[in-house]
Amino acid sequence: MRKSFKLENLDCANCAAKMEAGINELPGVNKASISFMTSKLMIDADAADEEALAAIVDAAQAVCTSYEKDCRIVR
Template sequence: MKKSFKLRDLDCANCAAKMEDAICKLDGVNSATVSFMTQKLTLDADDARFDQILQQAAKACKKVEPDCTIVMP
């Protein structure tokens, strides 16, 4: 399943790259892109565990940029 999410308070392109690397390493993630310019996360992950993986991705983002949050629909 592939979905896009808006990011709030992403402050720098370097942090976006670090977040993308961390999310890509999570188990069940097929691909992930974090765009500083559009302030978006595009996540392609295992359908059965998508919500769980999204929560792990949110934690990974917080480790890199404590103020950054993923806007959940």
């Protein structure tokens, strides 16, 4: 399943790169990419349904806030 999300309060390109690397290491994530210029997160994951994808997005949110405490994934 592939889905795109808006990132709010993404302030640092270096942090975005670290977030992307961290999200790519999460179980179930095939590929994640963050565009700092557009503040978008694209996740391609092995999620069979929306509930499984929600768990991956929750884990991705934890990665994001570890680098920028105010950064939020908008669903």
